[in-house]
Amino acid sequence: NLSDKLQRSFKNLRGQGSITDENISEALREIRLALLESDVNLDVVTELIEHIRTRALGSQVATALSPTEQIVKIVHDELVNVLGRDTARFQKSSQPPSVILMAGLQGSGKTTTSGKLAQWLKKAGHRPMLVSVDVYRPAAREQLAIVARSINASLYEGKVTEANPGTDAVLRLAREAKREAASYGCDILIVDTAGRNHIDDALMAEMAALKKLLNPSEILFIADAMTGQDAVNSAKAFNDHLAITGAVLTKMDGDARGGAALSIRHVTGAPIKFLGTGEKPDAFEPFHPDRIVSRIMGHGDIATLIERAEEKLDRGKAEQFAKKALSGDGFSLEDFRDQLRQIKKMGSMKSILKMLPSVGPFAGMSQAIDNVDEGQFTRVESIINSMTQKERLDHEIINGNRRKRIAKGSGTTVQDVNNLLRQYAQMRKMFKTMGSGGGLKAQQRMMS
Numbered sequence: 250n251l252s253d254k255l256q257r258s259f260k261n262l263r264g265q266g267s268i269t270d271e272n273i274s275e276a277l278r279e280i281r282l283a284l285l286e287s288d289v290n291l292d293v294v295t296e297l298i299e300h301i302r303t304r305a306l307g308s309q310v311a312t313a314l315s316p317t318e319q320i321v322k323i324v325h326d327e328l329v330n331v332l333g334r335d336t337a338r339f340q341k342s343s344q345p346p347s348v349i350l351m352a353g354l355q356g357s358g359k360t361t362t363s364g365k366l367a368q369w370l371k372k373a374g375h376r377p378m379l380v381s382v383d384v385y386r387p388a389a390r391e392q393l394a395i396v397a398r399s400i401n402a403s404l405y406e407g408k409v410t411e412a413n414p415g416t417d418a419v420l421r422l423a424r425e426a427k428r429e430a431a432s433y434g435c436d437i438l439i440v441d442t443a444g445r446n447h448i449d450d451a452l453m454a455e456m457a458a459l460k461k462l463l464n465p466s467e468i469l470f471i472a473d474a475m476t477g478q479d480a481v482n483s484a485k486a487f488n489d490h491l492a493i494t495g496a497v498l499t500k501m502d503g504d505a506r507g508g509a510a511l512s513i514r515h516v517t518g519a520p521i522k523f524l525g526t527g528e529k530p531d532a533f534e535p536f537h538p539d540r541i542v543s544r545i546m547g548h549g550d551i552a553t554l555i556e557r558a559e560e561k562l563d564r565g566k567a568e569q570f571a572k573k574a575l576s577g578d579g580f581s582l583e584d585f586r587d588q589l590r591q592i593k594k595m596g597s598m599k600s601i602l603k604m605l606p607s608v609g610p611f612a613g614m615s616q617a618i619d620n621v622d623e624g625q626f627t628r629v630e631s632i633i634n635s636m637t638q639k640e641r642l643d644h645e646i647i648n649g650n651r652r653k654r655i656a657k658g659s660g661t662t663v664q665d666v667n668n669l670l671r672q673y674a675q676m677r678k679m680f681k682t683m684g685s686g687g688g689l690k691a692q693q694r695m696m697s
């Protein structure tokens with residue numbers, strides 16, 4: 250991935266006393282390759298490399314930073330520059346309802362993102378209404394209806410009675426939905442549109458007609474980050490026809506190469522406004538240029554990780570658990586299961602590990618991430634589920650016979666059950682020792 254490659258190219262600079270034309274050329278060549286392989290558009294790469302070279306050579310003044318650190322900082326800054334320094338604002342019109350037009354190819358994530366956006370807006374105190382104007386596919390409208398129901402958002406269903414519905418029906422639905430939103434006191438109308446697998450004149454004409462009718466405050470291009478350069482090309486086409494106001498990069502939880510973000514911004518001039526990081530309605534976050542660049546460059550994204558932890562974890566419960574674990578009684582398997590469930594709320598193990606820096610103590614982590622066994626958590630949880638509550642509160646009563654039953658009940662093996670019980674016993678003992686010894690207690694006293 251890009252971060253590994255950048256790290257490698259920086260490594261070559263290590264041990265050099267200062268930046269010279271010579272030693273930077275090698276590094277720049279590798280940065281160039283790394284960016285190209287990460288789906289960054291050629292024009293963007295060329296421009297970036299020139300900026301980096303100029304700044305690097307101009308930065309030979311005495312500084313506390315080593316040459317490597319200087320280049321890292323310059324590359325970081327320049328990547329952030331391409332993406333726009335600040336998190337882009339979400340635009341509303343002065344006259345409600347503000348209309349958000351969702352544009353993009355089939356499968357890019359328009360319907361899913363419409364729901365995510367509605368949920369995000371609700372949390373921010375808005376009253377969004379959803380409508381699908383895909384008059385061609387009843388199943389597409391039904392998909393949005395299901396999404397709306399799952400997040401408890403208003404939906405304009407409308408009816409398509411035409412035998413051969415076309416743009417007229419699309420515009421009629423859109424017009425009705427806007428009126429409905431206004432009369433329901435909804436301040437935002439999210440318009441999910443029909444997707445095609447490719448860009449054609451009919452699609453663009455329909456989108457242009459919708460834009461003219463609805464006068465949207467946001468035209469969001471929904472881009473599947475996994476499709477790399479293809480997403481960049483369709484972003485350009487949509488922008489040429491519609492003048493998009495922003496983009497949403499979906500499927501960033503997969504192995505998407507971050508380059509699409511840089512390219513879309515550069516090619517369309519429109520900022521990336523949100524990221525989609527999973528299929529669930531809350532796997533959605535505003536786009537922070539500096540954070541994504543850190544992610545690309547392998548410095549991790551601690552800020553997002555902390556934010557996510559604060560949002561999803563119950564601090565009271567965590568403190569309770571710590572107190573219990575350190576006490577003479579120790580924590581039970583029931584407590585342990587509670588903690589597992591808390592951690593699972595933060596997302597997949599992969600997505601959590603991805604946010605850690607891939608330098609320093611975490612170097613080489615990216616390989617480990619590929620081998621993460623997401624099933625492990627679930628297995629442990631089902632083993633604990635298969636115990637009786639009495640057993641969860643006192644693991645010592647679990648004999649050989651019960652271990653067999655528990656393995657059977659949880660679809661695991663006796664060895665899995667034994668491993669879990671052994672690890673649990675070790676952890677419990679370790680915590681208790683920490684609690685009674687000087688170590689953690691003394692530290693806690695210092696911190697309070």
Ligand code: GDP
Pocket residue numbers: 353354355356357358359360361362444499500501502503524525526527528532
């Ligand atoms: P549309 O055709 O543009 O409306 O696309 P959909 O919203 O139906 O999404 C297509 C597929 O992509 C569905 O299976 C979604 O669950 C999935 N999807 C959408 N956004 C994300 C995302 O951020 N991460 C992942 N992993 N899947 C997503």
Ligand code: MG
Pocket residue numbers: 359360361389444
């Ligand atoms: Mg759809």
